[in-house]
Every structure is written in C-alpha cells, then in structure tokens.
Amino acid sequence: MTDLANPAPEIAAGEGTAGRSLWAVAMMRLRxxxxxxxxxxxxxxxxxxxxxxxxxxxxxYSEVYPEFVKVPPSLAPYPQQDQIVPAAEEALARARVEIASIEVGGGGVTIMVTSESREIDPRITRYLDRSDVFSGSEMVEVSGDGLSATMRADVRELYFIAGxxxxxxxxxxxxxxxxxxxxxxxxxxxxxxxxxxxxxxxxxxxxxxxxxxxxxxxxxxxxxxxxxxxxxxxxxxxxxxxxxxxxxxxxxxxxxxxxxxxxxxxxxxxxxxxxxxxxxxxxxxxxxxxxxxxxxxxxxxxxxxxxxxxxxxxxxxxxxxxxxxxxxxxxxxxxxxxxxxxxxxxxxxxxxxxxxxxxxxxxxxxxxxxxxxxxxxxxx
CATH class of the missing domain: 1.10.3720.10 (MetI-like)
Incomplete structure (x- = not known):
C-alpha cells in the first residue's frame, strides 16, 4: 500500500514534462x-x-546603355579594347572635326582633332560625355590658330555579368x-x-x-x-x-x-x-x-x-x-x-x-x- 501511495521518483519527475504539439512535431520532421x-x-x-x-x-533596372545592346555576359569590364576607338569615332561623328589620331591607355583615351576652316569649339567635349563609354572629358591643348586640339577623356568601366x-x-x-x-x-x-x-x-x-x-x-x-x-x-x-x-x-x-x-x-x-x-x-x-x-x-x-x-x-x-x-x-x-x-x-x-x-x-x-x-x- 505504501508503494502505491507514493509513486516512483522517476514517474513523479516525469509529471512536469511538456508534450509536443502537432505543429512542433511537423517542424521537427521538416528540419x-x-x-x-x-x-x-x-x-x-x-x-x-x-x-x-x-x-x-x-x-x-531601367537605365539604358545604347552603346551596349545585347552584349554577352562578361566578368571583364566594358567597353573592351577593340570597342573604345569605334565608340570615340561615333561620339565625335557630329562634331564637324577630323580625327587625326586616337590613343588608348592609362584608363582613358587621348584624341587629336583638326578642322580645316573653322576654329574648334571647346564644347565638343560634350559629345564624349553624352556617350556611355566616356566621362570627364576635357580639352587638354589647343593650337594657336584654333584649328587643332587635343582632348582627353576617361573610359567608363561598366560591368554586365549577365549581359x-x-x-x-x-x-x-x-x-x-x-x-x-x-x-x-x-x-x-x-x-x-x-x-x-x-x-x-x-x-x-x-x-x-x-x-x-x-x-x-x-x-x-x-x-x-x-x-x-x-x-x-x-x-x-x-x-x-x-x-x-x-x-x-x-x-x-x-x-x-x-x-x-x-x-x-x-x-x-x-x-x-x-x-x-x-x-x-x-x-x-x-x-x-x-x-x-x-x-x-x-x-x-x-x-x-x-x-x-x-x-x-x-x-x-x-x-x-x-x-x-x-x-x-x-x-x-x-x-x-x-x-x-x-x-x-x-x-x-x-x-x-x-x-x-x-x-x-x-x-x-x-x-x-x-x-x-x-x-x-x-x-x-
């Protein structure tokens, strides 16, 4: 009778054990x-x-780069070396100047331009800034008669890892x-x-x-x-x-x-x-x-x-x-x-x-x- 009246210690200790809900069991199985x-x-x-x-x-996501349409994915920056010179020629196509030479190096491009009849307007650098390829363009040197000039612009590095x-x-x-x-x-x-x-x-x-x-x-x-x-x-x-x-x-x-x-x-x-x-x-x-x-x-x-x-x-x-x-x-x-x-x-x-x-x-x-x-x- 004494044993029945006093439950075993392990049973008494288990009385406070909390049961798991069905959601807890489901989360355990999911893990x-x-x-x-x-x-x-x-x-x-x-x-x-x-x-x-x-x-x-x-x-x-809405920014448009007209110079880089359908370019393939690449971990290297755009424009690539063979794209810089054509991009400069295209940007200055409406500037009414002749391009004497284009040198690429040092993270930028140096362009020598000439004009036969009129002085070169320093504002033609805007044509380069409007391009997606160049930035920070400036007139470095202008000849005394104003018929030739040297410009320099930085080449923007654009990454398109998915094209x-x-x-x-x-x-x-x-x-x-x-x-x-x-x-x-x-x-x-x-x-x-x-x-x-x-x-x-x-x-x-x-x-x-x-x-x-x-x-x-x-x-x-x-x-x-x-x-x-x-x-x-x-x-x-x-x-x-x-x-x-x-x-x-x-x-x-x-x-x-x-x-x-x-x-x-x-x-x-x-x-x-x-x-x-x-x-x-x-x-x-x-x-x-x-x-x-x-x-x-x-x-x-x-x-x-x-x-x-x-x-x-x-x-x-x-x-x-x-x-x-x-x-x-x-x-x-x-x-x-x-x-x-x-x-x-x-x-x-x-x-x-x-x-x-x-x-x-x-x-x-x-x-x-x-x-x-x-x-x-x-x-x-």
Missing part, C-alpha cells in the same frame, strides 16, 4: 528533410535578392527586379486563393446537402466566365494596378483550391475523430477550424507550391496582352518571353531568366514535398 531545408534556404535567399538586390545592383537586353539594359538588375515582382505576384495571388478556397471548400464539404450543392454550382458558374474578360473589366474600373490585378487572379484561382479541399473534407467528415467531436457537442465551425482544415494542409500545401508557378506563367500571358506588368518593370515571365525572341543571336537573354525560374520552381516543389511529408496526419 530532418535536407532537400526541403535546402530549398527553404534557396527561397529565402531569392526573396532577399528580390527585395534588396535592386537597391545594391551596379545598374538601375544586356535588346534595349541595352543590365540583365542582372532586371532579373533581380523581376524576381521581386514574380514572388510578390505569386505570394499575393496564392494567398488570396488559399484563404478563399480553403474556407469555401471546407465549409461546403462539411455541411453537405443543399448548401454544398448550391456552393458547388456557384463554382461551376464562375468556371464558365472568361478570365481575360474579367481582368479587362478590372483594368477599366480600377486602372493598371499590379497589386489589385493579381489579387483578382487569386480571386479566380481559388476555384480549383475549393474543389480539392471539398473532396478532402468529404472523406474526413466520416472519420472517427470528427464523429467523436460532434458527439461531444463541438460546434461545426470549430470542427472545421480545428480538425478539418489542419488535416487538409498537406494536400493544400502541395497544390499551393504548384499554384505559384502557375500564377507566374499567367502573369506573363497577361503582360503579353498589355494587361500585366508594364515597362520599365518586368517579371521572369516577361524576360523569358523576350529571351525567346532573341534566342538565336543572344541566347544568354533566355538562359539566365530561365535558369532563375527553374531554380525557383525546383525549390518550391522540394519544399512542398517536405511540408507534405511533415504535415501528413497518417505519419504523425
């Missing part, structure tokens, strides 16, 4: 998945690059800003679709009966409406607001989410734990919130990781129609479309945006698989 954690790190790095990259990029596009804009800076726009579009549209679709589908599947029938017929009616017409109406009434437009995209994409969640809910509502909650008098909305929705998260997250690239591709289609992202902003879909047009003479314009999109999609898929395994109620 064990190396591919998912590596994908999470990649996504975080890409998000940081999209947010802060354009602020520290060497060039503004430039068809307009002469730095492709690396444009990939960074496109990463920001694409991730913002994917997050906004997917978030809207997630909230509306999960609540709508879980409610319809759990309540059932006539309400379920009516709610699904509403979904069928919305499926029949032309999506492009819906977007055009939004543009007419609210203008070309990127955020508003892709909230509207999410408000349409929730239809698939609602059907998937409804199907999962129909199978869950017959499970023993749901029937036990009903017999204990738990309210329907609490059952949906605490039992139905958490048990559909695995499927929802998998579909969500597939929806983000779908939304990004949908955005590129709208931008092609002139209804999406407008210049000078861009997105990965727009860059890939532009690269496809110049694939023969400038393949790097397609390679870098496509590689960025590929890495983004792989990371989303690996992370989705890891979350699916971690949140699967059958494996808890």
């Amino acid at each position: 064990r998945n190396r591919a998912a954690m590596a994908s999470l790190v990649v996504l975080v790095l890409m998000a940081l690059a999209g947010i802060f990259g354009p602020m520290v990029a060497p060039h503004d 430039t596009d068809a307009n002469g804009r730095d492709l690396f800076s444009r990939i960074l800003i496109s990463l920001r726009i694409s991730l913002m579009i994917g997050a906004l549209a997917t978030g809207v679709a997630l909230v509306i679709g999960v609540l709508y589908g879980a409610t319809a599947g759990f309540v059932g009966g006539r309400l379920d029938n009516v709610m699904m017929r509403v979904v069928d009616i919305l499926y029949s409406l032309p999506f492009v017409f819906f977007v055009i109406l939004l543009v007419v009434f609210f203008g070309r607001n990127v955020v508003l437009m892709f909230i509207a995209v999410g408000a349409v994409e929730w239809l698939d989410m609602a059907r998937i969640v409804r199907g999962q809910t129909l199978s869950l509502r017959r499970r023993e734990f749901v029937q036990a909650a009903e017999s204990l008098g738990v309210r329907s909305r609490d059952i949906v919130r605490r039992h139905i929705i958490p048990n559909t998260l695995g499927t929802v997250i998998i579909y969500m990781t597939l929806m983000i690239p779908k939304v990004i591709l949908l955005e590129s289609f709208l931008s092609f129609l002139g209804l999406g992202v407008q210049e000078p902003l861009t997105s990965l879909g727009v860059l890939i479309a532009e690269g496809a047009k110049n694939m023969r003479n400038a393949p790097f314009m397609l390679f870098w945006p496509a590689a960025t999109m590929t890495v983004l999609l792989f990371a989303l898929n690996f992370l989705g698989d890891g979350l699916r395994d971690a949140l699967d109620p059958k494996d808890r």
Whole structure:
C-alpha cells in the first residue's frame, strides 16, 4: 500500500514534462528533410535578392546603355579594347572635326582633332560625355590658330555579368527586379486563393446537402466566365494596378483550391475523430477550424507550391496582352518571353531568366514535398 501511495521518483519527475504539439512535431520532421531545408534556404535567399538586390545592383533596372545592346555576359569590364576607338569615332561623328589620331591607355583615351576652316569649339567635349563609354572629358591643348586640339577623356568601366537586353539594359538588375515582382505576384495571388478556397471548400464539404450543392454550382458558374474578360473589366474600373490585378487572379484561382479541399473534407467528415467531436457537442465551425482544415494542409500545401508557378506563367500571358506588368518593370515571365525572341543571336537573354525560374520552381516543389511529408496526419 505504501508503494502505491507514493509513486516512483522517476514517474513523479516525469509529471512536469511538456508534450509536443502537432505543429512542433511537423517542424521537427521538416528540419530532418535536407532537400526541403535546402530549398527553404534557396527561397529565402531569392526573396532577399528580390527585395534588396535592386537597391545594391551596379545598374538601375531601367537605365539604358545604347552603346551596349545585347552584349554577352562578361566578368571583364566594358567597353573592351577593340570597342573604345569605334565608340570615340561615333561620339565625335557630329562634331564637324577630323580625327587625326586616337590613343588608348592609362584608363582613358587621348584624341587629336583638326578642322580645316573653322576654329574648334571647346564644347565638343560634350559629345564624349553624352556617350556611355566616356566621362570627364576635357580639352587638354589647343593650337594657336584654333584649328587643332587635343582632348582627353576617361573610359567608363561598366560591368554586365549577365549581359544586356535588346534595349541595352543590365540583365542582372532586371532579373533581380523581376524576381521581386514574380514572388510578390505569386505570394499575393496564392494567398488570396488559399484563404478563399480553403474556407469555401471546407465549409461546403462539411455541411453537405443543399448548401454544398448550391456552393458547388456557384463554382461551376464562375468556371464558365472568361478570365481575360474579367481582368479587362478590372483594368477599366480600377486602372493598371499590379497589386489589385493579381489579387483578382487569386480571386479566380481559388476555384480549383475549393474543389480539392471539398473532396478532402468529404472523406474526413466520416472519420472517427470528427464523429467523436460532434458527439461531444463541438460546434461545426470549430470542427472545421480545428480538425478539418489542419488535416487538409498537406494536400493544400502541395497544390499551393504548384499554384505559384502557375500564377507566374499567367502573369506573363497577361503582360503579353498589355494587361500585366508594364515597362520599365518586368517579371521572369516577361524576360523569358523576350529571351525567346532573341534566342538565336543572344541566347544568354533566355538562359539566365530561365535558369532563375527553374531554380525557383525546383525549390518550391522540394519544399512542398517536405511540408507534405511533415504535415501528413497518417505519419504523425
């Protein structure tokens, strides 16, 4: 009797041990998945690059360099040695002077010019400053009769590690800003679709009966409406607001989410734990919130990781129609479309945006698989 009245010391010590919640267990299992954690790190790095990259990029994403159109990627600075002399000749072509000699060296260029009939205007140095290749030009020496002069200008070193596009804009800076726009579009549209679709589908599947029938017929009616017409109406009434437009995209994409969640809910509502909650008098909305929705998260997250690239591709289609992202902003879909047009003479314009999109999609898929395994109620 004494032994029964006084529990063993180890049992008494274990009474204060706190149990793990299902979310804590899921996070622990997710951390064990190396591919998912590596994908999470990649996504975080890409998000940081999209947010802060354009602020520290060497060039503004909208700055145009007419002298450097479709130049290939290079770790060496532009202009290259064989480009300096032609650039100087082109810059002084309208200065009404004859170029006697051009010497390149010391990080700059020395140009001797002559004129047959009129004195050389010192302001011709402005022609060099207007060029993307030269800066700090000055008149070093002028002859007594003013018919010959020597100018010197510094050669600007411009780095295009990913090349430039068809307009002469730095492709690396444009990939960074496109990463920001694409991730913002994917997050906004997917978030809207997630909230509306999960609540709508879980409610319809759990309540059932006539309400379920009516709610699904509403979904069928919305499926029949032309999506492009819906977007055009939004543009007419609210203008070309990127955020508003892709909230509207999410408000349409929730239809698939609602059907998937409804199907999962129909199978869950017959499970023993749901029937036990009903017999204990738990309210329907609490059952949906605490039992139905958490048990559909695995499927929802998998579909969500597939929806983000779908939304990004949908955005590129709208931008092609002139209804999406407008210049000078861009997105990965727009860059890939532009690269496809110049694939023969400038393949790097397609390679870098496509590689960025590929890495983004792989990371989303690996992370989705890891979350699916971690949140699967059958494996808890």
